[in-house]
Amino acid sequence: MFEAFSAETLARVQFAFTVSFHIIFPAFSIGLASYLAVLNGLWLWKRNPVYKNLFNYWKKIFAVAFGMGVVSGIVMSYQFGTNWSVFSDRTGPILGPLMAYEVLSAFFLEAGFLGIMLFGREKVGEKLHMFATAMVAFGTLMSATWILSVNSWMHTPDGFLISENGQFLPLDWWDIVFNPSFPYRLTHMVLAAYLTTAFVVGAVGALHLLRRRTDPEARKMFSMAMWMAVIVTPLQIFAGHEHGLNTLEHQPVKIMAMEGHYESHPDGWTPLYLFGIPNDAEQRLDYAVGIPGLGNLIFEHPLDYPTEGLDTVPDEDQPPVFIVFWSFRVMVGLGFLMLGVGAWSAWTRWRGTFYEAIWLHRASVVMGPSGFVAVLAGWITTEVGRQPYTVYGLLRTSDSLSPVDAPAVGASLMAFIVVYFFVFGAGTFYLLRLMSQRVNQTSPDITDGPIRTAGITPAPQLKPDTLAPGE
């Protein structure tokens, strides 16, 4: 059944599949954990029950998403060994300690305080409960820090030497942890996680505003989310730009693929391609539409600065351009859409129609999943752009594989696909149903539990007297 594929192809597909599923949940839980800490803090400070209601609402959503993140993460931590054991043996002395630090300083922190955050408010009191909530949020950020250090090192390895048996050995831990692309990658990812969460929270707030415009919880979460969109999106575009400059310095081939530059421009005036179909076989960008010179400006070069293209790179050292070119465009396009929604929300706020702007609310609902798509597209850009290497320029993907046969990798891949679609499909369904429920359920007997066993909970009836303006 799997004879048509090599073990390497199947192992790559398996890793791409499991890591793509996995990254969705941390992208959400990093942002949501911080949001929960802010909500809990505001509740303690202002004693406005809206904050507490929002905390209790989002913590259940957090718990489901966090559970999915944990189980998909355990898979990742063992997959290095099962499918990529040569990579594990070679890079273990460097990447292993970083991952061990992630477990010690992040996973235990999250897991240890999660129970208290979810179930312990009455048992430990408000202050310790706040501490536990803050520790969970801090843990998610620590986790991001370590795993992005690992990932960045694979892109821009530093602080090592290579032993006779091919192992990477640590030389300077400071250089390893703070490798050249790490600060950019970490900033870009954490901001992405915050934006992802902001657009989910914004979509849920907007959904409930569309159903019941005076709902105080819906107003609060929509407002908070849109402030995040207004402030963080421009920061993220700037951070992404800086990250790109860093990539240009350390991984120029990746930039060539992202920009579709098959050809060199010895006289400068490099175009910025808006559209095109990368054609690896012919080594050219078909149907290219570009703006001359803008490519140079984006990378802060003078207009006549000469740039190199993929024609300077041997075929076997090139990443698959089509995927990198288009995933990059998806990410950037969504970023500008987010910027647009943020600006729109600021405009309606200034006009005083923020809570009545139905089309803004509808657009926000549609934009709910945009962060996830952008995060995935961004990861595809950077990871596929690293090919054909696992450790950039030093260890090829084809030399990283376990001594495994295609049927074993293929069978386990099938098992992962079936289980993941089923388990995470069900989880997504439960998440959407939780998000569809109103925040403040006043009826004590149907507090949080599912109201129906299938389908979306119907919108509550709007009573005329609750539609008075200004709540």
Added chain:
Amino acid sequence: MIFDLAFIWAGLIAFAVLVYVVLDGFDLGVGILFPFARSEKERDVMMNTVAPVWDGNETWLILGGGGLFAVFPLAYAVVMPALYIPIILMLLALVFRGVAFEYRWRTQRWKGFWSVAFFGGSVVAAFTQGIALGALVQGIEFEGRAYSGGWFDWLTPFSVFTGIALIVGYALLGATWINLKTAGALQAWNRDAAKPLALITLVMIGLVSALTPFQDAVYFERWLSFPGSLWTAIVPILVAVIAYKLFTGLRDGFDLQPFLMANAIFVVCFIGIGISFYPHIVPPGMTIQEAAAPNSSLLFTLVGAGILVPIILIYTGYAYWVFRGKIDENSGYH
């Protein structure tokens, strides 16, 4: 020099795996006992006894795997492909089981399905962990720096037997845990169940112990040759004493004693495995020293572990303290 960094690290990894076994052991055991509960209400209570702590328990498994990758990358690179199939099965089982903690409360129609997922995931996870242990005791072939055995080397009557033994052992831990955390009919049922479970566990430990010396000449030498066996004889004697305290604890209706004694059995058996393995990390051919990462990696990680592991133990202990005592049947946020 015996007390070098690799030796210390072998001890720390062994400690992480042991903590994993005693902590996740009882919450996997709760899952294994799930279908035998007599009502949905009992299942709800059983699940709520572990809901606040299971995630922390399972993190020790990540530390065991991640720690092996960090400080014994060669052992990690050889053992993982050797146990490819059981490890994939364990991961899939843990996926089902982990999400069941949340999903089961989010649906009525599918509640039964997620109960089965919780049970099945717990059984398969326990079984594959037992198989992995059995396969490791039997020894793993490697050549150069890579696994060189076949796909199904892990599957033998011995490893299947250790797999079943671990299911029963975890069920014992689960039963004594529920005995500790609940009251009334649920407690009484689990106290009754713990007695035959303890008996079967002990018989299985006896059989595995009797078979182990014949898996490898080194084990035989270590356990059964005079005068070394004077020392190793302490292990079975300890098991006998602990088993006696376990049964009297159950008979006299104590809450904590049976749970502690059931765990103590696991601790002693674990030490027994350590006696068999030392100085190997992957029997029969790979020693702790051979598998170890360079000293700079060991030291860098040891500094963090030295500071963080005690802190982790403190706040983990605190989390258990917060949720101490008999469970409130209406607790949880569901």
